[in-house]
Amino acid sequence: MSKHAESSFHERRTQARISAEIPIKVRLPGRDQPVSALNQDLSWGGARFIVSGKSLGGQLPTREAGPLTLLLPWTGGGQITAEAELARAQRLADGRYQVAVRFQSLSPRSQARLEKLLNMLCPRDGVDGPALVRxxxxxxxxxxxxxxxxxxxxxxxxxxxxxxxxxxxxxxxxxxxxxxxxxxxxxxxxxxxxxxxxxxxxxxxxxxxxxxxxxxxxxxxxxxxxxxxxQLPSDWKAATSSYAEAPDWLRGAHLASPSEVLPPSSDGGSTLEMRYPDALNYLALVWGDPEAFDLRFQDLIIGEHAEPGGWPEDAWEELGLLQDVHDQAYGVPSVRDNPLRGGRVT
Missing domain, CATH: 2.40.10.220 (predicted glycosyltransferase like domains)
Incomplete structure (x- = not known):
């Protein structure tokens, strides 16, 4: 028995192979239009189907010809598309061909649909035997x-x-x-x-x-x-980084990615609007809530969103103006009653 046959046999024993007679389409190597076929069984790893000799031109498909594409029907007119390689093929007594394939590439959507189909065809609750997949x-x-x-x-x-x-x-x-x-x-x-x-x-x-x-x-x-x-933290957090042993305040400064956007030219507008739009957006999300606004303001000053190296003087003045306007319009947060709790005290 060849290595290929051995591995195919082993896969059938370790994965549930489910009987599922489903009309499918198969796109053969070198052909644009798919042919009709009848699926016989299905597993995580592959499928076996019957196709007419006329559809194959009277010749057994070969692995050397390239991958096949199986198109299985799905709800709402959708389909499961699986690129597959030939495992084996044989001519039946009635002139049709039985073809076994192993899946080698599915999109995440098709993969999710395949898993759902397998679970619908073969619920595993309390059933002995091979699992759907290891x-x-x-x-x-x-x-x-x-x-x-x-x-x-x-x-x-x-x-x-x-x-x-x-x-x-x-x-x-x-x-x-x-x-x-x-x-x-x-x-x-x-x-x-x-x-x-x-x-x-x-x-x-x-x-x-x-x-x-x-x-x-x-x-x-x-x-x-x-x-x-x-979504991953910056490389400086790794143990091999030169910042691995840095104090928390310095590590926090490097965790915050620079938010400055340098404009090609200055037209005399707001420094925050032109160079630090993310900071404005960050505060705008909590505008009108004194407690939440104060927390985010402190975060911009000394927290994870602080500008590495400190805010430029003009940006700092604009941040202070925003805080003053917010205090007058919506009130001072309770945490500001004690200056030691933070906040910009004037």
């Missing part, structure tokens, strides 16, 4: 580790360590969880390589290095990762 959870406790992993995701491959081995060529659900405020994401991933990184002993279990191919379109991965990277 899941690997990896927790990232540090922003620098998360950043490194996300950059791997963009490349289409990720290497991670785990205490459990996985069969090569098996498709799994890879969950990368961020600790605390760090973001998380769920991905389709196929095991490409498994290496024993450490043998088990009396104190520690075995450790494996796993290399995964991410089964989502690269352009979508890039957009997703760019969005997640924006």
């Amino acid at each position: 899941e690997l959870n990896i927790t990232m406790a540090d922003a620098s580790d998360m950043r490194h992993t996300l950059k791997q995701v963009v490349s289409g491959e990720v290497t991670l360590s785990a205490f459990e081995a996985y069969a090569v060529d098996q498709s799994i659900r890879l969950v990368i969880r961020g600790d605390g405020d760090l973001p998380s994401l769920r991905l389709r991933a196929r095991v490409r390589e498994v290496t024993a990184a450490r043998a088990a002993d009396g104190n520690w279990p075995a450790l494996y290095s796993l290399r995964f191919a991410i089964e989502h379109p690269r352009p979508m991965l890039k957009k997703l990762v760019e969005l997640l990277l924006e």
Whole structure:
């Protein structure tokens, strides 16, 4: 038995394969128009379908010809689109062909629909047997580790360590969880390589290095990762940063990204409007609430939103004017009764 056949057989045993006769469309390599087919069974990892010999031109499809695209119907006229590679094909006695494929790329939307369809077809409550999919959870406790992993995701491959081995060529659900405020994401991933990184002993279990191919379109991965990277703290928070041992007030100053926007020319307008629009927007959201306004004002002065290096004199004067206007219009917050609690005292 070939390695390919062995891995396919193993995947059928470790993932629930659900009988589902569904009319589908299949786009063959080199053809623009899809052909009609009848799906026989479905799993997380792939599908098996029947197609007429006429649709295939009387020839068995080959893996060398390239990927196929399966189009499964969805509610409201939608569909599940899955790019797949040929696993095997055989000609049946009636002249039709039975084709088995393995999914190799689905958009996040199609993936979510596939999971929902599988769960509707095969509820798992109290049922023995193979699960719909094996899941690997990896927790990232540090922003620098998360950043490194996300950059791997963009490349289409990720290497991670785990205490459990996985069969090569098996498709799994890879969950990368961020600790605390760090973001998380769920991905389709196929095991490409498994290496024993450490043998088990009396104190520690075995450790494996796993290399995964991410089964989502690269352009979508890039957009997703760019969005997640924006949510990560700055690099200075890493232990290797020169600011790692800095006092809290200095670390806070570097946490705040510079909010200044330098205009190409000055027309004599407001400094805050021209150079620090984010500061104005930040205060505008709580305008009219004395307590909330005072908290945000202090945050702009000494908190996370403070301008690194301090506010320029003209911007500082405008901030003070805003506070005076707000105090006169809506009242002084109760915390300002005690000057030691902060606030701009005049």
